[in-house]
Amino acid sequence: MRAMSDRGAAPPDDIPIVLAVEGTHGPVVHGLNRAARLAGIEEGARVTDMRAFCPDLRVEYADVAGDTATLNRLMLWARRWCPWSVVDGPRGLILDTTGSDHLWGGEAAMLEDMEAQFSTLGLTAQLSVAPTWGAAWGLARFGPVRSISHDPARDLAALPVTALRLNSATLLLLNRLGLKAIGALAEIPRATLARRFARADFGANPLLRLDQALGRLAEPVSSREELPHFRVQSRLAEPIQDPTPYLPELCEELCAVMTKAGFGCRALRLVIYRTDGEVSHVQVATAQPSRDAAHLARLFEGKLERINPGFGFDLITLEAPQAEEIQVAQIRLDKKLDEEMALSRLIDRLSARLGSRAVTRPLAQESHMPERALGWRGALSDTAELVRPQIKERPLRLLETPEEVRVLYAVPEGPPAQFMWRKQTHKVARYAGPERIAPEWWRDRPGSRLRDYFKVEAACGKRLWLYREGLHEDGRGGDPRWFVHGFFG
Amino acid sequence: MSWTAAPTTLRRLKTRTAPKPLLTSSLSDMFLDVAWDAAGIGFLLSRLPDGPGPVLWVQDRVSRIETGVPYVPGMGDISVLRVAVNRPVDALWAMEEGLRCAGLRAVVGEVWGDPPVLSFTATKRLAMRAEASGVPCWLMRRAAIANLSAARDRWRVGALPSARFTLDPQAPGAPRWQAELFRSRHAQPGTWVATYDRAKDRVDLAAKLPDGAVDAGDVGSRGRATG
Numbered sequence: 001m002r003a004m005s006d007r008g009a010a011p012p013d014d015i016p017i018v019l020a021v022e023g024t025h026g027p028v029v030h031g032l033n034r035a036a037r038l039a040g041i042e043e044g045a046r047v048t049d050m051r052a053f054c055p056d057l058r059v060e061y062a063d064v065a066g067d068t069a070t071l072n073r074l075m076l077w078a079r080r081w082c083p084w085s086v087v088d089g090p091r092g093l094i095l096d097t098t099g100s101d102h103l104w105g106g107e108a109a110m111l112e113d114m115e116a117q118f119s120t121l122g123l124t125a126q127l128s129v130a131p132t133w134g135a136a137w138g139l140a141r142f143g144p145v146r147s148i149s150h151d152p153a154r155d156l157a158a159l160p161v162t163a164l165r166l167n168s169a170t171l172l173l174l175n176r177l178g179l180k181a182i183g184a185l186a187e188i189p190r191a192t193l194a195r196r197f198a199r200a201d202f203g204a205n206p207l208l209r210l211d212q213a214l215g216r217l218a219e220p221v222s223s224r225e226e227l228p229h230f231r232v233q234s235r236l237a238e239p240i241q242d243p244t245p246y247l248p249e250l251c252e253e254l255c256a257v258m259t260k261a262g263f264g265c266r267a268l269r270l271v272i273y274r275t276d277g278e279v280s281h282v283q284v285a286t287a288q289p290s291r292d293a294a295h296l297a298r299l300f301e302g303k304l305e306r307i308n309p310g311f312g313f314d315l316i317t318l319e320a321p322q323a324e325e326i327q328v329a330q331i332r333l334d335k336k337l338d339e340e341m342a343l344s345r346l347i348d349r350l351s352a353r354l355g356s357r358a359v360t361r362p363l364a365q366e367s368h369m370p371e372r373a374l375g376w377r378g379a380l381s382d383t384a385e386l387v388r389p390q391i392k393e394r395p396l397r398l399l400e401t402p403e404e405v406r407v408l409y410a411v412p413e414g415p416p417a418q419f420m421w422r423k424q425t426h427k428v429a430r431y432a433g434p435e436r437i438a439p440e441w442w443r444d445r446p447g448s449r450l451r452d453y454f455k456v457e458a459a460c461g462k463r464l465w466l467y468r469e470g471l472h473e474d475g476r477g478g479d480p481r482w483f484v485h486g487f488f489g
Numbered sequence: 490m491s492w493t494a495a496p497t498t499l500r501r502l503k504t505r506t507a508p509k510p511l512l513t514s515s516l517s518d519m520f521l522d523v524a525w526d527a528a529g530i531g532f533l534l535s536r537l538p539d540g541p542g543p544v545l546w547v548q549d550r551v552s553r554i555e556t557g558v559p560y561v562p563g564m565g566d567i568s569v570l571r572v573a574v575n576r577p578v579d580a581l582w583a584m585e586e587g588l589r590c591a592g593l594r595a596v597v598g599e600v601w602g603d604p605p606v607l608s609f610t611a612t613k614r615l616a617m618r619a620e621a622s623g624v625p626c627w628l629m630r631r632a633a634i635a636n637l638s639a640a641r642d643r644w645r646v647g648a649l650p651s652a653r654f655t656l657d658p659q660a661p662g663a664p665r666w667q668a669e670l671f672r673s674r675h676a677q678p679g680t681w682v683a684t685y686d687r688a689k690d691r692v693d694l695a696a697k698l699p700d701g702a703v704d705a706g707d708v709g710s711r712g713r714a715t716g
Binding site: 338339340342343345346347349350353354358359360361362364370373374376379393394395396397398399400422429430431432455459460461462463486487488489 | 523525526527528530531532534542543545553554556557558559560561562563564568569570571572573574579582583586587589590591592593647648649650651654657659660661664665666685
């Protein structure tokens with residue numbers, strides 16, 4: 001089965017049109033319509049080359065991520081015909097219709113119904129029914145329209161070897177060997193093929209692919225379970241302006257539904273439907289799956305004022321777009337679990353009010369540059385590990401951008417004896433260093449200069465972390481400059 | 490945090506009376522003479538109680554720009570949950586929320602200057618929350634004047650020249666801070682020279698030698714400071 005989506009207003013069929021993605025050397029063809037295929041355009045070719053022999057080619061950029069998401073939704077939507085479905089590659093669906101076809105009046109009638117339903121979505125589908133995954137794949141793409149196969153060995157024999165889901169290198173090899181049709185390949189003795197492709201995996205092994213297509217090798221459809229969708233709603237007798245009084249009840253209702261299913265929500269969305277047809281929503285997130293109604297209701301505090309109620313709304317829905325299974329945990333005697341839960345709820349409340357980017361936890365990163373060694377990651381995302389202190393002494397505070405100092409009295413070695421920073425003159429009493437940190441050539445711009453860090457104690461006792469950027473005559477700019485980067489306790 | 494429970498000691502040079510437990514978990518505020526000086530942070534970290542939970546570290550925007558952000562690799566075994574807000578009112582709200590959560594080791598807030606929201610009432614709310622939950626709360630005040638506050642202990646901390654480093658006389662050694670407790674509910678105010686032994690996790694406070702005023706009233710609660 002194959003679905004190629006044409007987004008938006010579908011272009012007429014007689015204009016050659018291709019979808020392009022960025023390749024190594026400019027855009028390459030990702031998908032194409034029938035007119036483009038007839039004009040001789042191939043998938044994977046460069047767009048500039050294809051334009052050369054098809055000057056009126058229309059090129060649009062492909063939305064690969066959007067296509068994947070759409071295909072995943074289509075996969076669930078296609079379960080109207082049978083209970084098991086799975087996404088097959090970037091542009092195919094496999095449905096296991098065993099025992100379901102008679103509900104639609106036979107296989108031919110089912111295929112017609114599918115084609116009609118897909119066309120109402122604006123999609124062109126190439127369909128086939130076959131006893132195996134491999135045979136259905138090949139027949140849908142290279143066989144006759146809506147083909148129904150009961151004997152794959154006979155039906156596949158005339159198809160090209162391209163219909164066997166092989167990679168391009170293997171196809172080229174088979175082509176050079178003169179094996180153009182699957183029937184020709186099937187006539188070769190097994191032992192010969194097995195010896196020739198002994199170590200190749202599925203994509204490069206014609207024998208295994210042939211076995212799969214003919215049903216000699218099992219290839220079951222492992223269908224993914226659809227996650228339950230939790231949603232409650234409250235219909236109001238007349239339009240109201242403020243959803244706050246209904247929120248606790250909705251939260252309790254939703255939590256009851258989730259408790260029954262053993263789930264907790266990671267995100268929660270409140271949608272209001274205004275009487276004038278407008279829809280607006282507020283969304284909050286939690287650090288751990290939760291089904292505590294009071295806690296969830298509190299997350300909306302201060303957010304509901306941002307809703308513009310207009311002339312009022314008469315329908316409120318509360319849904320959990322992201323739900324996860326949670327285990328019911330026993331509260332321990334030492335209340336440790338309680339504290340962990342309290343902490344995750346604190347993160348939820350802070351993130352809901354201040355934004356998820358305002359609440360962060362440290363994340364150790366592999367780098368010697370002080371500002372890169374420590375990253376900050378949103379606390380909602382996951383629990384962070386402890387950042388281990390480094391062997392070298394590090395300051396307690398780091399300026400987000402180093403500030404340049406004016407050297408008043410430079411000495412040949414070590415930090416300046418006197419410098420001016422933030423309009424104040426500092427005299428260096430003692431110092432430790434240097435600690436040299438070289439630029440990371442795989443990350444930094446070319447021409448970045450090395451840094452020599454000094455722990456400097458001013459005469460008044462304050463301790464700063466100074467660094468000199470570059471060396472004299474290192475060929476990377478003028479005289480080295482000095483910066484303040486941090487402060488020691 | 491109490492001084493008896495944590496492995497910290499208070500030592501005066503001239504008198505031999507053992508100090509009473511100085512403070513329980515409550516609000517302390519700390520004034521820093523020079524805004525960017527990290528001496529106050531060193532002093533604060535040395536007095537954090539032991540515990541597994543993270544420290545909630547709230548900073549407003551000006552503090553972030555003027556004095557930088559906490560740098561965890563230099564802080565030892567401390568887990569930090571950092572909150573970066575723009576307005577002081579949000580910082581105070583985040584601190585209050587944090588003080589409701591018993592899983593935290595401490596709450597540290599940095600508020601720049603004297604915003605109107607940081608009133609006596611706001612500090613009183615923080616102090617009562619901290620006492621109810623048992624989480625110590627530190628409010629770091631920079632570029633601020635020490636006006637009315639409900640903080641149970643009020644410190645003024647600055648850097649002193651560090652101790653001698655025996656291996657290299659040219660290099661700074663162990664840090665020393667001047668810690669002035671200028672108002673307290675529980676203890677005598679005074680000025681100390683604080684040193685911190687990281688290996689033993691022990692703060693030593695030694696009275697500054699020419700400080701007769703402290704020694705004169707160094708018995709019982711007779712000379713208790715007014716809060």
